[in-house]
Structure formats: C-alpha cells, structure tokens
Amino acid sequence: MQPGGQLTITTDVENYPGFISIQGPELMAQKKLHAEKVGAKIIDDEIKSVAQLEGSNEYGFKSFSNTNDYYSDAIIIASGAQAKWLGLESEKEFQGYGVSACATCDGAFFRNKVVAVVGGGNTAVEEAIFLTRFAKEVILIHRRDKLRAEKVMQDRLFKNDKIKVMWNHTVEQILGEENPKKVTGIIVKSTEAQELEVDGVFIAIGHAPNTGIFKGFVEMDQQGYIITKPGTTLTSRAGVFAAGDVQDKVYRQAVVAAGTGCMAALDAEKFLESSEIKKEVLTTKSGFERSLGKHDWSYLERVEIEVISSNLEVIRESLKKLEKEIIAFAKQPPGFNNLISIKGIGAISAAIFVATIGDINDFSNPEKLTAYFGVVLRVSQSNQQCTIGRITKRGSKIGRTSLVQCTWIAIRYSPYLKSFYEHVKKKRGSAKAIIATARKFLTTIFYTLKNNWVFKDFTKFEFFTGQQS
Numbered sequence: 001m002q003p004g005g006q007l008t009i010t011t012d013v014e015n016y017p018g019f020i021s022i023q024g025p026e027l028m029a030q031k032k033l034h035a036e037k038v039g040a041k042i043i044d045d046e047i048k049s050v051a052q053l054e055g056s057n058e059y060g061f062k063s064f065s066n067t068n069d070y071y072s073d074a075i076i077i078a079s080g081a082q083a084k085w086l087g088l089e090s091e092k093e094f095q096g097y098g099v100s101a102c103a104t105c106d107g108a109f110f111r112n113k114v115v116a117v118v119g120g121g122n123t124a125v126e127e128a129i130f131l132t133r134f135a136k137e138v139i140l141i142h143r144r145d146k147l148r149a150e151k152v153m154q155d156r157l158f159k160n161d162k163i164k165v166m167w168n169h170t171v172e173q174i175l176g177e178e179n180p181k182k183v184t185g186i187i188v189k190s191t192e193a194q195e196l197e198v199d200g201v202f203i204a205i206g207h208a209p210n211t212g213i214f215k216g217f218v219e220m221d222q223q224g225y226i227i228t229k230p231g232t233t234l235t236s237r238a239g240v241f242a243a244g245d246v247q248d249k250v251y252r253q254a255v256v257a258a259g260t261g262c263m264a265a266l267d268a269e270k271f272l273e274s275s276e277i278k279k280e281v282l283t284t285k286s287g288f289e290r291s292l293g294k295h296d297w298s299y300l301e302r303v304e305i306e307v308i309s310s311n312l313e314v315i316r317e318s319l320k321k322l323e324k325e326i327i328a329f330a331k332q333p334p335g336f337n338n339l340i341s342i343k344g345i346g347a348i349s350a351a352i353f354v355a356t357i358g359d360i361n362d363f364s365n366p367e368k369l370t371a372y373f374g375v376v377l378r379v380s381q382s383n384q385q386c387t388i389g390r391i392t393k394r395g396s397k398i399g400r401t402s403l404v405q406c407t408w409i410a411i412r413y414s415p416y417l418k419s420f421y422e423h424v425k426k427k428r429g430s431a432k433a434i435i436a437t438a439r440k441f442l443t444t445i446f447y448t449l450k451n452n453w454v455f456k457d458f459t460k461f462e463f464f465t466g467q468q469s
Contacts, residue, residue: 004028005080006102006245007254014108016254027254048346049213049409050075052237060239066340066347067327073275074239074268077218077226078261079210081245081252085203086118090174098183098200099174101207103127104253106200107134113199116141116186118171124204125149125157131202132162139198140165141188174201209246212459216412218242225249233264239275241267326351335360338448341455344410344441349402353445356399360449369446370439373400407438413459417441 007013007024014021036042045065053062059071083101085091091099100106103117107130115135117128120142128140140157145167147154157163168190175185175195185197209224219227219236226235226242233241243264244257327347331337335357339350356373363369370376374394393400411418417437425433447453456462 004032005257006083013105013254015105047213048343049412050217052217052239064346069346074241074271076233076261076264076268077211077214077235077240077242077246078244078257078264079246080257081207081209081249083203083207084205086171086205088171088174090176091201091203094174094176094181094183094201097181098176099203100200101203102252103130103202103204106202107131110135110200112136114139114197115200115202116171116196116198117202117204118142119204119206120144120146121148121204121206122150122153123206125153127202127204128163129153129156129160132160135200136162138163139196141169141171142167143170144168171201207245207249207252209249211246212413223249233260233267239271241271323348335449338452338454339445341453341458342410342444342448343413343455343458344406344408345445346406349406352399352402356396357445357449360446363446366443366446370442373403373442375400375403375435375439375442403438403442404434407434407441410441410458411437415459416461 004025005028007028013019013024013027016022016027019027032042045068047063047065047070049064051062051064053059053071060073061071061075063070063072063075085101103126110131111134113135114137115131116139117124117131118141119127124140124142125147128138131138140163142165147157149157157165166188169188170190171186172189172193173187174183175187176183183198183200185195186201187193187195209226211220211224211226214220214226215224217237218240221227226247228235228242228247233243233247235242241264243260245252248256248260329351333354335354336350339345339353340347345353357363357369360369363372367376371392372395374392374396376392377390407417411421417440420440421433421437424436428436448455454464456464
C-alpha cells in the first residue's frame with residue numbers, strides 16, 4: 001500500500017479544484033500539513049486486522065498492527081485502491097513519465113500523440129475510448145483473441161476509427177529516453193517480438209481496492225469494494241464508514257475521494273453524537289468520570305473511585321511500557337519477523353510463541369511441537385482398549401491460549417484454514433474444530449520457523465523472493 005495514496009506516484013495533477021497544476025506528492029504533502037494544523041494526529045503504522053469489541057468495553061473497536069493496538073469508537077476506512085500493473089521493471093521506471101494507469105488523470109498530456117492501452121476488459125475499453133479525445137491514435141493491446149468487455153462497449157470501440165486493436169499480443173518491455181525522461185516505444189510479442197513507437201502507455205488491467213483486512217468485517221462486492229448505503233458512507237457495520245476508492249469503482253478521482261472523505265467525517269460525527277460518545281480520546285479515568293455523573297455516590301465513595309481510577313491509569317501506562325519492552329526483546333531472537341508475517345499473529349503473540357518455542361530445531365517434526373503445546377488428544381489404553389479423550393493441555397497455558405486466539409483470526413484470512421474448520425465443525429462441533437484447526441495452524445508456524453519463511457501474502461501462501469514453498 002502506497003503511503004499517501006496513488007497521488008504520491010502521480011506527476012502533474014491538473015483536475016483538482018484550486019490548483020491549475022500541481023505535483024501529486026506536493027498536493028498530498030499540503031493535505032498532510034493541513035490535517036495536522038487542525039489537530040489530526042498522524043501515525044505511521046500499518047493495520048493488520050480490526051475487531052469490534054463487546055458492549056462492556058470502553059471502546060467500540062480495536063485495530064491491530066504489528067507493534068501497537070489502537071482503540072476507537074468509530075472507524076473510517078480510506079485505504080484506497082491500487083492499479084494492477086504488468087510487473088515489468090521498465091514499467092516501474094517510467095511510471096509518471098509516460099506510463100500511467102489513469103486515462104482520466106493523464107490523457108490530456110498526450111494530445112495529438114500515439115498511445116497504447118494494455119488490457120481487454122471494461123476498464124481497458126473505456127480508457128481507450130476516452131483517450132481518443134486527445135490522442136491521434138490509440139493502440140489497444142490484448143493478450144487474447146477476444147475482449148472481455150461488455151458488448152455495448154466493444155461496439156463503441158470497433159466503430160472508433162482512432163482505435164487499432166492488436167490481438168494475441170503481450171507487452172514485453174517499455175522503451176524510453178532519460179533526458180528528458182519519457183516513453184518512446186514498447187516491445188510487444190505474439191509469435192515474434194516487434195517494436196512500436198508510442199508516446200504513452202496506459203495499463204488498464206483493473207484496480208484492486210485495499211480492503212483485504214476488512215474481509216468478513218464489512219460487506220463487500222465480488223471485486224472487494226466496500227458496499228455503502230446509497231448517498232452515504234455507511235457500511236454494513238454500525239460505526240464503520242468507507243470513503244474514496246475503497247467504495248468507488250466508477251469515478252476513481254482524487255476530488256471524489258476528498259468529497260466522500262468529508263461525507264465520512266460528517267457521518268462519523270453524527271454517529272458519535274447519537275451514541276453520546278465524547279469525540280476526544282477517552283481514557284480509563286474519563287470512563288470513571290462518566291460513571292460518577294450517572295450515579296448518586298457519596299463523597300467518600302467518589303474519592304475512593306477517583307483513587308482507583310488514578311491507580312488504573314498508572315497500571316495502564318505501565319502495561320503499555322511493558323508491552324513495548326516485550327516486543328523489543330522478542331525481536332532479538334530469530335523467528336519474530338517470520339511469525340508476524342503470518343496473518344493472525346501480532347507482535348505480542350509472536351513474542352509469546354518465540355518465548356514458548358525457543359529453538360525450533362529442538363522439535364524434529366510438527367507433531368512434537370503440537371504435543372509440546374498440549375493441543376494433541378489424550379490417549380489411554382487399558383484391557384486392550386484404546387480411549388481418546390480431551391487434549392493433554394501440557395506445556396505453556398499462555399502459549400496454548402495465544403495459539404487458539406491467533407487461529408480464530410487466521411481463519412478469517414486463510415481459505416484453507418477456514419475450509420478445514422468448517423468441515424470439522426459440521427462433524428464434531430465448533431469447540432473441537434478450533435482445536436483441530438489450531439494444530440494445523442501450529443504446523444504452519446513450525447514450517448515457517450524451520451524454513452525461515454517470510455510471507456508476502458499469507459492468504460495465497462506466497463513468500464518474498466528467495467523463500468521456498
């Protein structure tokens with residue numbers, strides 16, 4: 001995910017109200033300064049998962065990162081979307097210098113020039129048709145012999161004299177110059193490679209909203225875009241709002257994202273007011289203060305409660321400090337970074353696993369590790385009868401508890417674990433199913449540590465380059 005969004009990798013922005021022309025990174029830097037000036041606190045962190053807390057909790061939601069937990073009474077999801085790219089080194093080199101993923105944003109820069117559009121779906125066809133307003137020729141390059149776009153879109157495309165379609169071709173390389181930096185052509189390949197002279201390349205193979213961590217948390221469509229109530233930013237979960245490209249797959253413009261961001265802020269404000277929740281950051285002490293105002297306490301009772309409140313605040317701060325120390329200590333032994341790359345395992349849980357397991361080489365196979373955690377079934381034999389009972393519960397209780405908690409979270413992200421859990425649940429119930437799934441999850445932990453895996457995408461079981469599967 002790009003910090004600051006897609007505008008940080010855009011050069012000239014000429015369709016944002018108030019600016020005749022401004023660089024994308026400069027616009028985002030000004031937005032950041034503006035937000036800080038009016039009191040917003042900006043934290044550089046990456047949220048891994050979000051959970052709704054029970055009614056007895058002081059806060060409504062908890063957001064988890066690798067190093068911190070954040071509590072809030074409302075959430076605005078504005079994580080944006082990312083264009084899908086071809087993955088070429090030359091593509092990355094010329095992004096913003098002739099390579100783009102947004103015809104609406106950059107089409108005007110290619111007036112009376114030749115441009116290529118890569119793709120075969122609705123996005124590619126729409127981009128190609130739009131670019132004919134500026135370019136003198138548009139070459140649509142598709143790797144198959146027919147388009148996936150809707151028929152009405154295809155008819156419009158084929159009737160446009162400015163558009164030429166190259167079937168069964170793929171882009172192998174983007175060519176360009178350094179001084180000034182610009183695109184000069186592309187190499188495409190079917191049976192043989194050939195070079196085409198073009199001034200710009202538009203990659204139109206779709207967009208992907210950055211909503212993976214919210215799967216199962218709020219309602220989404222088949223493409224992963226968050227569904228909001230028409231005319232609002234309200235999602236399927238009360239107190240959670242969505243703004244920008246996470247819920248907009250039609251316009252995908254910075255000004256539209258800013259507008260829905262304003263809508264989300266207003267919707268969230270109304271929600272907080274209707275829930276009678278203070279908008280300032282709440283502490284344990286303020287929670288007691290609200291309780292004091294609701295009950296007819298005696299003077300001595302009020303004093304005693306205030307003393308307890310102050311003591312709890314001190315304990316809370318001490319726990320935060322202790323948590324940071326635990327994480328810092330856990331990062332030293334090998335295995336910590338491997339474990340936190342697994343969806344479902346946060347920093348504290350990783351620290352617990354590192355401390356519980358110690359040297360993974362002490363365990364010759366996953367079965368030894370599951371027995372060590374006490375999540376294997378107890379087997380007893382007498383009079384030539386074999387009886388299988390409950391789990392042994394040997395080893396570290398905190399390790400075993402953390403394992404089960406992490407498994408519940410991992411099930412949300414891993415199709416394999418979810419399928420296994422549901423299968424066992426139908427036959428043996430949820431209690432036995434989660435323990436069986438925890439053993440599967442612990443097997444993944446075993447091989448992650450044993451093989452030094454670092455996951456790039458745990459849901460797809462993909463590793464960073466150089467890792468073995």
